[in-house]
Amino acid sequence: MSAPILPGATIGVLGGGQLGRMFSLAARNLGYHVNVFAPEDDTPAGQIAYREVRAPYGDLDAVQRFAEGVEVVTFEFENVPTETVEVAERFAPVRPAGALLHMTQNRVREKTGLLRHGLPVSPFAVIRSPADLESAAAQIGFPAVLKTAAWGYDGKGQRRVDDAAALRAAYMRLGGARAVLERFVPFVGELSVVGARGLDGAVALYEPVWNEHRDHILDITLCPAPIADAVRSDALELARTVLEAFDVVGVLCVELFLLEDGSLIVNELAPRPHNSGHVTIDAHVCSQFEQQVRAVCGLPLGSTARRVRAAAMANLLGDLWREGDPCFADALKDPGVRLHLYAKSGPRPGRKMGHLTVAGQTIEEARERALAARTSAACRCEEPSWTSS
Numbered sequence: 533m534s535a536p537i538l539p540g541a542t543i544g545v546l547g548g549g550q551l552g553r554m555f556s557l558a559a560r561n562l563g564y565h566v567n568v569f570a571p572e573d574d575t576p577a578g579q580i581a582y583r584e585v586r587a588p589y590g591d592l593d594a595v596q597r598f599a600e601g602v603e604v605v606t607f608e609f610e611n612v613p614t615e616t617v618e619v620a621e622r623f624a625p626v627r628p629a630g631a632l633l634h635m636t637q638n639r640v641r642e643k644t645g646l647l648r649h650g651l652p653v654s655p656f657a658v659i660r661s662p663a664d665l666e667s668a669a670a671q672i673g674f675p676a677v678l679k680t681a682a683w684g685y686d687g688k689g690q691r692r693v694d695d696a697a698a699l700r701a702a703y704m705r706l707g708g709a710r711a712v713l714e715r716f717v718p719f720v721g722e723l724s725v726v727g728a729r730g731l732d733g734a735v736a737l738y739e740p741v742w743n744e745h746r747d748h749i750l751d752i753t754l755c756p757a758p759i760a761d762a763v764r765s766d767a768l769e770l771a772r773t774v775l776e777a778f779d780v781v782g783v784l785c786v787e788l789f790l791l792e793d794g795s796l797i798v799n800e801l802a803p804r805p806h807n808s809g810h811v812t813i814d815a816h817v818c819s820q821f822e823q824q825v826r827a828v829c830g831l832p833l834g835s836t837a838r839r840v841r842a843a844a845m846a847n848l849l850g851d852l853w854r855e856g857d858p859c860f861a862d863a864l865k866d867p868g869v870r871l872h873l874y875a876k877s878g879p880r881p882g883r884k885m886g887h888l889t890v891a892g893q894t895i896e897e898a899r900e901r902a903l904a905a906r907t908s909a910a911c912r913c914e915e916p917s918w919t920s921s
């Protein structure tokens with residue numbers, strides 16, 4: 533096994549968003565340097581990084597120079613092109629490996645991979661052209677969810693369809709992209725499990741959390757998830773299987789649907805820290821971001837034990853800026869509120885601008901206080917800075 537990459541070394545991150553920012557904060561805390569590669573400048577991650585390299589992902593010479601200048605490369609953005617990762621892999625270890633990223637970038641590859649390891653997914657059919665619509669509908673039935681095979685996240689590129697006419701119309705709107713038709717899952721709740729696997733194969737799992745979405749975007753996460761012990765252990769077992777089956781070195785999140793009978797279906801994998809795992813920054817011994825640093829550097833993994841009885845995380849989307857700059861001073865009147873802003877310019881509806889976390893005696897109390905803090909922030913206390921660009 534390779535020697536650990538020790539503090540003082542430089543870690544490269546592909547992608548400049550908030551996940552890279554929180555990763556960089558954790559890495560700097562451990563004494564590492566972080567170089568960020570992103571197509572934009574002044575990115576949320578770049579602001580924290582030691583060096584920010586601005587270049588398109590397709591500039592493979594820039595990718596080579598970037599990888600040559602770091603000890604290990606990781607990513608915070610799932611849609612980094614395969615050839616970019618392949619070039620980086622020639623000059624530095626990439627963790628998790630490019631092959632995992634490649635699999636999770638496409639729903640057909642991901643679901644096929646999950647099925648190969650006996651993991652439960654919703655029945656699906658691949659649609660390559662309009663000629664496949666009829667057989668897909670016959671195989672899957674209605675209601676169903678049509679999703680683009682690639683480039684989908686936060687509900688983008690997907691639509692619920694209730695009959696053949698709606699399916700055809702929704703498929704035509706995708707403009708001929710390859711798609712999957714999934715059986716609609718009548719879930720009673722959505723859970724996720726964030727886990728890490730080290731270079732030595734050790735696995736550390738955070739307990740399952742409960743996720744509430746609004747307009748397909750994560751809105752609230754509750755920790756611990758209010759579920760039966762048997763569901764908890766099934767969810768953990770599923771996540772462990774995924775981490776081991778795909779030989780992950782790094783952090784990965786398994787998004788799950790919980791059915792009424794207590795069984796679980798894997799919706800999606802994210803081969804990186806996850807929005808629902810932000811709660812670990814304030815509620816657990818070692819955050820998902822520190823865990824990513826430890827895993828990709830070959831250090832021992834940290835404890836995933838919870839430090840508080842219960843916690844809630846509420847996302848702060850650009851919508852909160854609609855009436856002007858939010859009044860964060862009001863949000864912080866509850867001294868238990870922890871505020872995390874990603875320093876993004878240009879709030880837009882649906883854009884993830886930050887989150888806040890509250891610890892409480894119960895998830896209900898924590899949820900209520902997180903919502904109250906977010907509502908107080910929504911009051912306008914400065915001149916409007918809302919942009920619609």
Ligand code: AMP
Pocket residue numbers: 654677684685686687688690714715716717718719722745748787799800
């Ligand atoms: P995704 O982009 O696949 O993560 O989906 C975003 C959200 O859409 C999920 O978190 C669910 O709330 C919903 N969704 C996705 N697929 C299905 C499905 N097959 N059945 C029911 N709801 C779904």
